[in-house]
């Protein structure tokens with residue numbers, strides 16, 4: 001495609017490979033001692049820098065140790081500390097502004113956050129080592145009251161005015177009144193003079209415990225404080241303050257057609273009041289990489305989940321009379337894409353503000369090769385590692401030891417994944433493992449001979465279970481929630497045997513979980529059977545390397561022309577195209593649509609049940625509001641007073657897998673074969 005950029009050379013391009021130091025993966029080791037580095041690094045060259053640049057994290061869910069078993073995502077939070085520090089230095093050197101933002105869900109997904117009570121008491125202080133400018137709250141901060149109070153009393157005090165919970169309040173136990181957990185908004189000026197009005201909005205979440213209150217978007221946009229802040233009259237300001245850009249954070253999907261997203265409501269309210277001010281949105285919750293264009297001066301970035309992605313955003317062309325920084329920093333690529341949207345084609349109030357704006361976004365794989373490449377331009381570990389980053393890495397190792405996260409419970413004989421194999425197959429965790437683990441792990445010895453039916457929600461399983469040593473950490477990674485097993489005794493077999501099907505087919509019950517799963521359609525999951533090379537059909541005419549656009553030096557590396565086998569990973573398409581993933585990967589098959597909302601198991605020792613035979617109907621407290629109405633539909637009316645603990649008040653979805661693992665996977669513990677190629681290539 002020489003015609004796009006002028007002639008380059010006559011060798012057919014197979015894939016850009018940018019020069020990395022020899023043996024990059026091994027030299028660059030820091031991370032956690034048992035983690036591995038990525039096999040190869042970024043494919044698309046240096047990042048674009050504009051006037052405003054942002055590093056975005058979301059839905060970290062406690063994965064601060066990184067993905068110990070997955071090379072693509074092997075960096076830890078200490079490496080991220082070093083990365084962000086280096087990027088801050090770069091921003092200063094280029095004379096531009098850079099923000100670091102997070103959009104919530106800090107727990108429920110890994111031992112570091114979940115093995116303490118309350119969740120997060122040891123992981124939140126580790127998380128706090130990043131120099132964030134803005135943060136907002138996720139739904140996982142609100143399920144359990146003690147976790148919500150941890151965020152109120154500790155986390156919000158660490159972050160002060162930077163922690164935005166614009167629609168979330170908590171009951172202050174001293175005053176007995178509800179108050180905002182963090183702040184409602186932050187109005188501030190960047191080092192180079194951009195005047196920003198920022199908000200943080202949780203989606204209309206209703207699963208919170210009763211100590212917190214989440215105002216729905218439709219209510220917030222009518223609240224006087226919000227209208228005043230949008231108009232430039234934040235609390236206590238009598239004169240109007242100038243706003244160069246609105247920054248809207250949200251634990252909230254950026255795609256308006258996602259049933260849980262409320263960003264459109266907030267966008268409409270701000271845009272109506274301020275037709276000519278850019279709005280920049282950072283979202284989360286749906287665990288995907290995404291970039292949505294709302295109008296020619298409003299775009300929205302979502303940066304994945306589980307410390308697999310660091311989002312990079314940059315924009316240029318902001319017309320602020322107060323901005324004193326560089327407009328197009330020298331020596332680096334710049335944002336080049338306009339936000340083209342159909343949302344505001346004939347807006348009579350539209351000005352040409354958007355015409356000057358250009359955007360860029362990149363989804364960085366969370367590994368040290370990537371971080372070093374963008375931070376220092378090489379794999380020179382000594383130039384990259386910042387002393388504080390190294391301390392954080394050590395602290396994570398020590399905390400994992402303190403929490404016994406590496407303690408091995410069994411040797412898992414195979415890998416079971418959430419969506420790499422269809423439901424019904426023995427490789428799928430919901431069909432291949434969960435029913436058997438429920439039967440073997442959830443046993444009350446005094447009732448074990450009673451016929452037993454068990455039901456759990458599939459959403460309680462959060463990650464794949466990998467062949468090899470199964471540790472306490474893995475038990476949190478796979479099944480982190482402490483949802484307690486309860487039961488109703490003596491439910492007629494005719495009723496119990498119909499329950500699972502009803503829950504899975506009646507939209508009143510399965511709709512919510514279906515959405516949970518479908519959100520992961522764009523996500524990557526491990527795929528041990530998908531390591532074959534997939535030919536790249538990348539069209540360089542549509543996806544120019546920034547240095548090619550600038551006619552610059554990367555041509556030297558481009559003409560090296562190598563071809564390497566891609567590892568499986570993210571392959572994202574968003575509103576700016578298909579060039580957002582910083583590292584090219586092969587596509588991973590995804591059978592998420594086949595997974596039911598509820599998973600059941602029949603643990604009856606007898607097959608001679610009649611319609612009236614009494615069975616123990618065992619489920620988890622998290623789904624009692626589904627189970628009771630479903631039983632009523634089946635003609636069996638029960639109330640909460642009919643429900644009892646099945647084993648005790650602490651035997652939970654985080655316990656049964658451990659019990660099962662210790663029983664079923666005791667063989668080969670001292671010489672346990674590890675599954676190959678998790679989230680990366682099979683080589684070591």
Ligand SMILES: Nc1ccn([C@@H]2O[C@H](COP(=O)(O)O)[C@@H](O)[C@H]2O)c(=O)n1
Pocket residue numbers: 105139140143285457458459460461481482483512513516622
């Ligand atoms: N106690 C709980 C809490 C939540 N879940 C599951 O997690 C889903 C929400 O997670 P997101 O990362 O999407 O916010 C929720 O819908 C449930 O499926 C649970 O099982 N137990």
